[in-house]
Amino acid sequence: MxxxxxxxxxxxxGIISPTAFLEPFDTASWMLVGAVAIQAATFSIFFFEWLSPSGFDCSTGLNSKRVPQNRFSLCRTYWIVWAVLFQASVHVDSPRGFTARFMTNMWAMFAVVFLAIYTANLAAFMITREExxxxxxxxxxxxxxxxxxxxxxxxxxxxxxxxxxxxxxxxxxxxxxxxxxxxxxxxxxxxxxxxxxxxxxxxxxxxxxxxxxxxxxxxxxxxxxxxx
Incomplete structure (x- = not known):
């Protein structure tokens, strides 16, 4: 016979890898988001807020003189960028300058699109499948x-x-x-x-x-x- x-x-x-949360994007994409997008958004918002007259606060200095000081620091800029990216309900100081506000809104639009794509891809990678x-x-x-x-x-x-x-x-x-x-x-x-x-x-x-x-x-x- x-x-x-x-x-x-x-x-x-289907054994889910401990690094499955990184699989929706490749290494180059994560580097672009972390090293380019976040840094570019932070320094753009900070730069335009620093140059804007609306970003200055007049506080009383020595000899009772009004000394203009910028109230929006780089740390606060990083805080608002990360808060918007993770959609965290935390207290943030919004920029006062028009251009800085515009850049903040652009970053918020990017964060919404990025999170939508990431969530959709993550759901596909988290599904167990036989290989x-x-x-x-x-x-x-x-x-x-x-x-x-x-x-x-x-x-x-x-x-x-x-x-x-x-x-x-x-x-x-x-x-x-x-x-x-x-x-x-x-x-x-x-x-x-x-x-x-x-x-x-x-x-x-x-x-x-x-x-x-x-x-x-x-x-x-x-x-x-x-x-x-």
């Missing part, structure tokens, strides 16, 4: 030409078996590569896939179908069966 060759791979169930190597078969480039991909998949079979002879006859390149990952028994090969020692295990389809059904019954389907 001819049953064909099959490949079994492990399912990686596994989607292999089309022995002809898959990751199997037929393993050394042409980085990192290369780790896969093997049982030596001196019918599957091993078939691979040696028709797929010499993957057969020579997988010799270092071969296992002595089929059970050992499936166990290696479950433990992560192997990315895939190739063997007779009927045998793997039976083992997958047994493992799925007790371990809630941690492996994926792909018949060729």
């Amino acid at each position: 001819e049953t064909g060759v099959a490949i079994v791979v492990a399912k990686r169930t 596994f190597h989607e292999l089309s078969g022995i002809d898959d480039p990751r199997i037929s030409r393993p050394l042409s991909h980085r990192p290369a998949l780790k896969f093997g079979t049982v030596p001196w078996s019918h599957t091993d002879a078939t691979l040696a006859k028709y797929f010499s390149e993957p057969h020579a590569y997988m010799a270092q990952y071969n296992r002595s028994t089929v059970s050992a090969g499936v166990t290696s896939v479950l433990t992560g020692e192997l990315d895939a295990f190739i063997y007779d389809g009927t045998v793997l179908d039976y083992l997958v059904s047994q493992v799925s019954r007790y371990l809630n389907s941690p492996i994926k069966f792909n018949r060729i």
Whole structure:
């Protein structure tokens, strides 16, 4: 009876990474927001408020003279920028100058759009999903030409078996590569896939179908069966 060759791979169930909150944007985007957008908004608001006559307070100095002083410091500017970005209900000192107020409103518009995009993308990244190597078969480039991909998949079979002879006859390149990952028994090969020692295990389809059904019954389907 001819049953064909099959490949079994492990399912990686959706484990949320501790850094999942950073995944909605790449590193370059976070650097642009942190090092460019926040700094540009802060210094723009502070600069225009500092130059504006409305930003000065007249307070009594020595000899009862009225000394103009700027009431809007750089620390207060950072405080309002961060408060707007996180939409925090805290007390802030709003700038008095027209241009500084305009820049503050522009920053608020950016913060609304940024938070909307971030929240939408974060919801997608926080959804748990099953992941596994989607292999089309022995002809898959990751199997037929393993050394042409980085990192290369780790896969093997049982030596001196019918599957091993078939691979040696028709797929010499993957057969020579997988010799270092071969296992002595089929059970050992499936166990290696479950433990992560192997990315895939190739063997007779009927045998793997039976083992997958047994493992799925007790371990809630941690492996994926792909018949060729």
